[in-house]
Amino acid sequence: MIYTVTLNPSVDYIIKLDSLQIGELNRSTDELMFPGGKGINVTRVLKNLGVMSKALGFIGGYTGKFIEDNLQKEDIEIDFVRVQENTRINIKLKTDKETEINARGPSISIEDVQILKEKVSKLTSEDLLILAGSIPATMPDTIYEELVKICNQTRTQFVVDAEGELLKKVLPFQPFLIKPNHHELGQLFQTTISNSNEVIFYGKKLLEMGAQNVIVSLANKGAMLITKDVSLVANVPTGVVKNSVGAGDSMVAGFIAKFIKTSNLNESFRYSVATGSATAFSLGLCTEEQVEKLLMQVQINEISM
Numbered sequence: 635m636i637y638t639v640t641l642n643p644s645v646d647y648i649i650k651l652d653s654l655q656i657g658e659l660n661r662s663t664d665e666l667m668f669p670g671g672k673g674i675n676v677t678r679v680l681k682n683l684g685v686m687s688k689a690l691g692f693i694g695g696y697t698g699k700f701i702e703d704n705l706q707k708e709d710i711e712i713d714f715v716r717v718q719e720n721t722r723i724n725i726k727l728k729t730d731k732e733t734e735i736n737a738r739g740p741s742i743s744i745e746d747v748q749i750l751k752e753k754v755s756k757l758t759s760e761d762l763l764i765l766a767g768s769i770p771a772t773m774p775d776t777i778y779e780e781l782v783k784i785c786n787q788t789r790t791q792f793v794v795d796a797e798g799e800l801l802k803k804v805l806p807f808q809p810f811l812i813k814p815n816h817h818e819l820g821q822l823f824q825t826t827i828s829n830s831n832e833v834i835f836y837g838k839k840l841l842e843m844g845a846q847n848v849i850v851s852l853a854n855k856g857a858m859l860i861t862k863d864v865s866l867v868a869n870v871p872t873g874v875v876k877n878s879v880g881a882g883d884s885m886v887a888g889f890i891a892k893f894i895k896t897s898n899l900n901e902s903f904r905y906s907v908a909t910g911s912a913t914a915f916s917l918g919l920c921t922e923e924q925v926e927k928l929l930m931q932v933q934i935n936e937i938s939m
């Protein structure tokens with residue numbers, strides 16, 4: 635079974651505006667609300683691609699209820715730990731640009747963390763755990779490390795999509811896949827990534843640090859996959875971007891959905907890019923049909939170095 639962990643889920647409140655005047659009263663032209671948080675997005679896209687997963691993490695209050703209700707309506711299995719405070723609301727402003735305000739998230743008690751750890755400790759080598767997103771501000775940045783230590787003990791493979799120290803700390807435990815975007819990759823090494831040679835150079839450093847496979851997403855410039863055997867680059871299909879929130883999470887879901895069926899890294903990477911772009915070209919998250927339509931446009935090339 636695939637499990638996703640979202641330690642800091644969100645209600646994503648998408649607000650469309652003709653323009654944003656800072657310091658003025660702005661009136662929206664449209665609003666939408668989605669259950670969000672990176673792990674939850676991965677679960678929802680997996681479901682759209684015909685792969686069941688169970689969503690774990692912390693949720694609370696009426697915002698948490700909104701997420702639970704929506705996931706249940708989509709027939710998604712959930713096993714969240716209920717916390718006292720409300721799940722956060724993240725604001726996504728759509729003008730000619732995308733501006734995001736992500737909230738800090740609720741307080742999580744030591745008891746809540748313990749309950750989650752017990753759930754994770756029941757996984758086995760037959761399972762895959764996907765840890766994705768930020769953690770609530772009150773949590774220690776060792777939490778992912780603590781969870782993947784449990785995975786190592788139970789021989790559960792895991793995937794991590796997180797930033798900075800959260801990501802760095804899990805590398806010695808050999809994640810099957812990590813997916814930084816190029817900004818996050820640069821931040822990890824206090825540098826700015828400006829070309830594919832640099833992506834490969836720093837991607838290989840992440841392999842040396844313990845990752846088994848590294849996808850670096852490059853937004854409208856595509857993505858790269860770096861493994862110990864090969865470095866691949868993918869273009870993006872053409873289309874109109876409607877909402878790129880969740881595009882990175884969709885890549886993770888697309889990769890895993892294909893890999894569990896084929897064990898083929900190349901094909902899984904191609905599918906991953908098509909899935910990311912299909913979400914970028916949708917208002918919410920993509921459907922399988924949208925992914926299949928874009929797949930032919932994604933070309934994979936090997937880079938020899």
Ligand SMILES: Nc1ncnc2c1ncn2[C@@H]1O[C@H](COP(=O)(O)OP(=O)(O)OP(=O)(O)O)[C@@H](O)[C@H]1O
Pocket residue numbers: 814815816851852853854855856857870871875878879880881882883884885906907908909910911914
């Ligand atoms: N403008 C775009 N045109 C086509 N595809 C896009 C565009 N932006 C994103 N994508 C697709 O989505 C993938 C992930 O994008 P990006 O690098 O922005 O990830 P991210 O920063 O993790 O995203 P997010 O945090 O918003 O989920 C890209 O590799 C690409 O496949």
Ligand SMILES: O=P(O)(O)OC[C@@]1(O)O[C@H](CO)[C@@H](O)[C@@H]1O
Pocket residue numbers: 642644646669670671672675724736766767768769879880881882883
């Ligand atoms: O604050 P985090 O956890 O880094 O990111 C949270 C978030 O921006 O990521 C998802 C898109 O990837 C959204 O659903 C959600 O609002």
